[in-house]
Amino acid sequence: MTIKFLTDYPAIFIAxxxxxxxxxxxxxxxxxxxxxxxxxxxxxxxxxxxxxKLIELTKATTLVILGDIKHKVPGSTIREDVEISxxxxxxxxxxxxxxxxxxxxxxIEGIVPSGVKIYGSRGCKIGKYGFFHGHAWPSKxxxxxxxxxxxxxxxxxxxxxxxxxxxxLSVWLKGKLSKEMVEKKYKIKKxxxxxxxxxxxxxxxxxxAALNRITNExxxxxxxxxxxxxxxxxxxxLLDGTYxxxxxxxxx
Numbered sequence: 001m002t003i004k005f006l007t008d009y010p011a012i013f014i015a016x017x018x019x020x021x022x023x024x025x026x027x028x029x030x031x032x033x034x035x036x037x038x039x040x041x042x043x044x045x046x047x048x049x050x051x052x053k054l055i056e057l058t059k060a061t062t063l064v065i066l067g068d069i070k071h072k073v074p075g076s077t078i079r080e081d082v083e084i085s086x087x088x089x090x091x092x093x094x095x096x097x098x099x100x101x102x103x104x105x106x107x108i109e110g111i112v113p114s115g116v117k118i119y120g121s122r123g124c125k126i127g128k129y130g131f132f133h134g135h136a137w138p139s140k141x142x143x144x145x146x147x148x149x150x151x152x153x154x155x156x157x158x159x160x161x162x163x164x165x166x167x168x169l170s171v172w173l174k175g176k177l178s179k180e181m182v183e184k185k186y187k188i189k190k191x192x193x194x195x196x197x198x199x200x201x202x203x204x205x206x207x208x209a210a211l212n213r214i215t216n217e218x219x220x221x222x223x224x225x226x227x228x229x230x231x232x233x234x235x236x237x238l239l240d241g242t243y244x245x246x247x248x249x250x251x252x
Contacts, residue, residue, distance in 0.1 A: 003147065003197075005172055006054060007241050010200040012149065013058045017127060020054055020095070023066035023151025024201035026104065027087065028080035031071075043203060044083045048090055055095055063095045066151035066199055067102020067121070067133030074106050081111050089113045100124060102133040102152065128192060134221040140186045146193040148177065153220050154201050156208025157236060157250060170208050171244070173198035175234030182228060196229055200239065211236075212250040 004013045012021040025047060030040045051063065069088075070080050091097050097116045100123055101108060112118060122139040123132025130142035134152030142148060156168045177194040201208060209220075211231070223229040232248040244250060 005237065005239075005241065006057070008239055009050070009054060010170060010202050010204075010239060011054055012197065012199065013054075013060060014129060014147075015058075017129065018059065018061040019064055019126065019129070020051075020058060020060035020062070021064045021066065021131070021149050021199060022051070022202045023068065023133075023199040024102075024154060024203055024206060025065065025069045026071040026201075026203045026206050027069060027083050028071035028077060029203065029205060031077055031079050040205060042083060043205070044087045047202070048087060051091065052094065061096060062098060062126075063091065064098045064126075064131050064149075065100065066131055066149060067100050067135075068104040068151065069099060069102070070104055070108065070111070073104045076107065076111065084108075084111050085113055088116050092116055098124065098131075100131050100133055103135040134198075134223065137185075137222050140188065143177075143182050143186050143188060143194070144190070144192045146195060148194065148196045149199055150196065150221075150223075151199050151201075153198050153211075153224075154206065154208040155198050155236075156200070156210050157238075157244060158210035158213050168208060168210050170200040170204070170239055171211075172200060172237040172239070173211075173231075173234045173247070174237070175230050177223065177228050178230065181226070185226075185228065196223075198234075211247055 002016050092115045100119045101121045121136040128146040130145035130148040132138040134150035155173050156170050158168050160166050179191050224231050234247050236244040
């Protein structure tokens with residue numbers, strides 16, 4: 001299989017292109033939590049170790065980060081600048097790094113070391129695969145892709161038992177973009193297959209949006225609020241690979 005969800009990791013491997021895909025690192029979140037009295041060590045080394053293991057496991061040659069590598073917005077803290085620079089500098093010696101800007105990534109160009117390729121929020125295309133963050137409309141050229149990958153949503157599912165105990169777990173979403181709506185929006189006559197995957201957060205501290213509980217989809221981005229991505233009929237998978245079903249059937 002060309003596209004693989006890596007079991008128990010919020011990462012995708014595209015085998016025929018040797019591309020590893022992750023999203024939502026939010027480096028600097030620890031500092032914000034510290035100001036609220038919650039002490040969490042820097043996640044940078046943990047992320048480097050995890051990505052290193054995934055590179056060794058998959059033999060990937062390219063890492064695509066789908067945005068929100070930093071947390072603070074607007075701007076950034078000095079700590080974020082240092083952590084992000086070190087993180088990317090260490091990674092780029094192991095693997096080619098491609099960064100698609102997210103809504104938290106303003107002024108990221110001044111932080112990222114040379115050798116890391118940066119694309120705007122409308123994304124980039126590698127062969128038949130398209131990559132974008134999700135808070136803005138993707139580029140027209142991505143509509144010729146067979147597979148699209150996005151972040152931004154922080155997808156999760158909420159579970160409740162009969163005693164009222166609640167847990168929220170990160171998930172993968174697999175769906176399709178509407179060819180009819182894409183052709184109308186972008187004024188094109190031909191599209192790719194437009195299979196789409198929403199990638200869960202790489203930073204587990206960040207949490208997620210319980211999609212089976214939300215009543216307002218405004219935060220999910222233009223593809224969802226304009227019904228281009230059929231969210232209700234998307235397939236939902238836990239990080240361990242368990243298939244939960246179609247999202248509309250998981251809503252209570």
